[in-house]
Amino acid sequence: MEIISKIKTMQEIADSLRRENKKIGFVPTMGALHQGHLSLIKAAREQNDALVVSIFVNPLQFSPEEDYESYPQVMEKDTELCEQMGVDVIFCPEMAEMYPPLPLRERDGVRETTVERQSMCLTTVHVSEITSGLCGLFRPCFFQGVTTVVTKLFHAVKPHTAYFGQKDYQQAVVIKKMISDLNMDIEMQILPIIREKGEKGLALSSRNAYLNPEERIQAGILFETLRIAKLMLDNGERDGVRLSSWMKENIEANPLVLLEYAEVCDTEILKPLFQIETRALLALAVRIGKTRLIDNMIWEQAG
Numbered sequence: 001m002e003i004i005s006k007i008k009t010m011q012e013i014a015d016s017l018r019r020e021n022k023k024i025g026f027v028p029t030m031g032a033l034h035q036g037h038l039s040l041i042k043a044a045r046e047q048n049d050a051l052v053v054s055i056f057v058n059p060l061q062f063s064p065e066e067d068y069e070s071y072p073q074v075m076e077k078d079t080e081l082c083e084q085m086g087v088d089v090i091f092c093p094e095m096a097e098m099y100p101p102l103p104l105r106e107r108d109g110v111r112e113t114t115v116e117r118q119s120m121c122l123t124t125v126h127v128s129e130i131t132s133g134l135c136g137l138f139r140p141c142f143f144q145g146v147t148t149v150v151t152k153l154f155h156a157v158k159p160h161t162a163y164f165g166q167k168d169y170q171q172a173v174v175i176k177k178m179i180s181d182l183n184m185d186i187e188m189q190i191l192p193i194i195r196e197k198g199e200k201g202l203a204l205s206s207r208n209a210y211l212n213p214e215e216r217i218q219a220g221i222l223f224e225t226l227r228i229a230k231l232m233l234d235n236g237e238r239d240g241v242r243l244s245s246w247m248k249e250n251i252e253a254n255p256l257v258l259l260e261y262a263e264v265c266d267t268e269i270l271k272p273l274f275q276i277e278t279r280a281l282l283a284l285a286v287r288i289g290k291t292r293l294i295d296n297m298i299w300e301q302a303g
């Protein structure tokens with residue numbers, strides 16, 4: 001397994017693999033790998049000749065008050081896991097490699113503080129409409145940060161197929177739209193959520209590491225709400241407003257859980273559904289203590 005930190009070297013490896021007609025599978029991550037990531041890596045390993053995993057905690061997708069500084073970084077453990085999973089290349093660029101600072105000089109008469117964050121990347125990729133609701137309402141920097149970094153990673157790794165988890169459903173839909181709108185020649189696969197065993201069914205996330213034992217118990221409300229909402233749909237509920245109101249009430253009944261959103265949406269344009277027909281996205285975001293958790297489920301009419 002190679003560990004590559006330079007974009008140019010990564011591009012050369014990708015070019016040489018492509019010259020040999022090798023299929024490149026790519027799993028972009030921010031590290032702190034868990035079984036959710038490993039399920040993507042496993043699928044990518046099975047379906048490609050070469051497998052690249054990137055590990056880069058992307059500052060552009062965090063708002064100033066979010067957990068960029070404390071985001072878990074466990075490179076040694078991640079490297080071991082990648083080695084065990086048969087990864088060929090870990091691409092882990094330094095911050096200055098991905099976002100070189102602008103070469104400001106004293107005589108430019110520009111105070112560096114005024115361009116601190118923006119100086120990292122003057123070109124951004126923005127997907128409109130489907131980024132405005134759900135997580136987009138609560139994390140204003142998030143999607144533009146994600147689509148910008150994923151584009152940069154795609155240009156470095158040059159994958160044939162890229163793998164994302166359904167856990168970040170809106171992110172996956174946004175990236176899919178970006179790939180199609182910008183004619184990127186990349187196949188995208190979205191793989192199912194991996195949950196902790198047991199009835200609490202907590203969706204795996206690197207941020208679960210922030211939860212204390214009491215908060216971990218409270219976090220069970222996410223899967224419980226989704227599971228009951230899905231049962232209500234199975235039993236004939238078709239009123240999206242009534243269903244999302246029930247989801248909100250079920251979560252708000254727990255004083256330790258702060259609701260961000262509980263929505264019943266269209267699965268592609270992510271707009272609230274008033275009348276549910278054959279398919280719906282049930283999506284939740286909450287805060288428990290300092291931890292933000294999201295979860296979702298797709299409901300489809302049987303048959």
Ligand code: PAF
Pocket residue numbers: 028029030056058061146149150168171
């Ligand atoms: O889902 C993630 O881990 C990140 O948002 C991603 C896609 C690696 C971009 O930084």
